[in-house]
Amino acid sequence: MTALGNQTVRCWEDVREGDTLPEVVMAVTLSLCVLDAAATRDFFPGHHDRDYARGQNVRDAYLNTMFFHGFVDKVGGDWAGPDAWLLRRRLDMTAPVCVGDTMRTKSRVVRHYRDEGHGLVEVEVQVLTEHGLGAKASLTYILPSRSDVGPEGVR
Amino acid sequence: MSESPRKVDLALKLSFGTYEEARAWIGRKTEPRLCEDEINWPAIKYFCSLVQDANPNYWDEAAARSRFGAVVSPPGMLMVWQMRRRWSPSGPVEDPILATKVPLPGDTIINISTDSEFFRPMKLSDRLTVEEEIVDVSAEKRTRIGAGHFITTLSVFHNQDGELVARNRNVLFRFIAGAPAEGARQ
Numbered sequence: 280m281t282a283l284g285n286q287t288v289r290c291w292e293d294v295r296e297g298d299t300l301p302e303v304v305m306a307v308t309l310s311l312c313v314l315d316a317a318a319t320r321d322f323f324p325g326h327h328d329r330d331y332a333r334g335q336n337v338r339d340a341y342l343n344t345m346f347f348h349g350f351v352d353k354v355g356g357d358w359a360g361p362d363a364w365l366l367r368r369r370l371d372m373t374a375p376v377c378v379g380d381t382m383r384t385k386s387r388v389v390r391h392y393r394d395e396g397h398g399l400v401e402v403e404v405q406v407l408t409e410h411g412l413g414a415k416a417s418l419t420y421i422l423p424s425r426s427d428v429g430p431e432g433v434r
Numbered sequence: 435m436s437e438s439p440r441k442v443d444l445a446l447k448l449s450f451g452t453y454e455e456a457r458a459w460i461g462r463k464t465e466p467r468l469c470e471d472e473i474n475w476p477a478i479k480y481f482c483s484l485v486q487d488a489n490p491n492y493w494d495e496a497a498a499r500s501r502f503g504a505v506v507s508p509p510g511m512l513m514v515w516q517m518r519r520r521w522s523p524s525g526p527v528e529d530p531i532l533a534t535k536v537p538l539p540g541d542t543i544i545n546i547s548t549d550s551e552f553f554r555p556m557k558l559s560d561r562l563t564v565e566e567e568i569v570d571v572s573a574e575k576r577t578r579i580g581a582g583h584f585i586t587t588l589s590v591f592h593n594q595d596g597e598l599v600a601r602n603r604n605v606l607f608r609f610i611a612g613a614p615a616e617g618a619r620q
Contacts, residue, residue, distance in 0.1 A: 286490060305486070318477075318484040320517035323446075325544065335542050336579040336611045344545045344604075349485035349510035356489050361497065364552070365509045371547045 289360040291391075291398025291422040300358040300386035300402065305350070307380045307408075312340045319345040329378070341375035351404045351416040354384050358402070359420045362428070366399070367419040376406065376413040383407050389417075397421045447528065448608075451537025453583065456571045459536045463567040466592075469515045473507045473560045481511050507556035512591065512600050515556070516564050532566040533585045533606045540582040540608035549603040554593065561594045569603070582609025 305311075309329075316327045321343050324331035329340045347370055356363065376382060383406075390401035399421055406414040471477070482492050490497035491506050498505040507515070518527050534543065556562065572584040585606050591599045 286488065311484075314484050318481045319514050320519070322520060323543075325542075334611060335544065337544075344548060345510065345513050346485065348513070348548070348550070349481060349487060349508060352508060352510045353485045353487040353489075356487065361489055361491050362501065367549070367551045368509065369547070369549045372545065375544070 286357070286361050288362045288428055289358065289422060290425045290428055291400065292425050294388055294391055294400050294422065296388050296391045298388040300354060300384075300388075300404070302386075303350075303354050303357075303382075303384045305382045307342060307376055307378055307382065309340060309378050312342060312378060315342055315346045319343060321345060325375075332375075332377070337375045337377065339377035339379060341377045344370070344372065347372060347406065347414050347416070350382075351384075351406070351414070351418065354386055354404050355402050355416075355418040355420065358386075359400070359422065362423045363420040365418060365420055367417075369417040370414060371416075372414045373412045374408075374410060376408055380408040380410065380413070382413065398424055446534055446543065448541065448543075449535050449537045450539065453538065453571070453574065455537040456583065456585075459568045460571060461568065462532075464532055464565055466563045466565045469562045469564060470518055471515070471561075473515065473556045473558055473562070475505055475558055477514070478505065478507055478511065481508060481514060485510065502555045502557060504557040504559075506558075509550070509552050509600070511556075512550060512552075512602060513589075515562050516589065516591075532568060533587050533604070533608070536568060536571060536585055536608070538571070538583050538585075538608045540580075540610050542609060542611060544579070544607050544609070546584065546605045546607050548605070551601045552599070553601075554597055554599045556593070556599060560599075562591050562599060563593075565590050577607070577609070579607075580609040580611045582607055584608075 312327055316322055325335055326343045327340055332340045384404055386404040388400055389403045392399055402418045404416045478492050492508055520527055567588045569588050570586040587604050589602045593599050
């Protein structure tokens, strides 16, 4: 791995199936939901209006899809490094993640393979709360090869 | 299609109808729509502050230039660039989500899953165009939060040069709260 910017570059050759990614913990507050609505321009009421959420049979206001996109990409990207290219992301939201919950991620490499000359990895990220699984994502990255990475990084 | 009797609908502008009417929407596509804003750095930094993403391609111009020639958008913002402001000088703006226009009985929605593929970077000052298509509407399913239908849509994004940037398949649950059973988000 090579230091670059404020993150390290991870090479395909340095990864094994079963490798685990660092846990990320984040508490869900109403403020976070409001920031979520603003930063994603999503004013669907379930994400900021607690009464509306309860009317939907949901415990409280809950985070939106775009939050989970950014959050699982951050979890994967912090590990994969700035030279990784996210090729595909599949996200399943199993249960709403609500105000008062604390998210903890559990992530690992589930596949390490080559395709069309690229070194690829598939990472599974689970977003867990006190109530169980909130969301699960599968992230497929192209990682640089050791031969691409000189002392200055990729290229 | 008719107006819903429930207060809960007011923010959504849902279309109401039967499952048979909804099936007729499968294959319907929107005209290509230019996203409101260009890919811009303030919006990127705001989003990254939400999810606490320190990736230098989003924060550090020199680092991003060395890889992409410009600061790029996080892939997680794909759907954000598609969102509309709720008001413009010509009046209130209708919610652009195609799935809400499919006539069904459900009076509320919750998003279930996405499958996104990324082909090209979204660089500062790029302007995306999006086309949406209704791919499927399921038969009624009973879940823990209520009974309703799953609507699958496909959004395809191109940049100003006509290059394919990304594709996003989205599954949304259109339901009536109550009537509990198993599955779907809770």
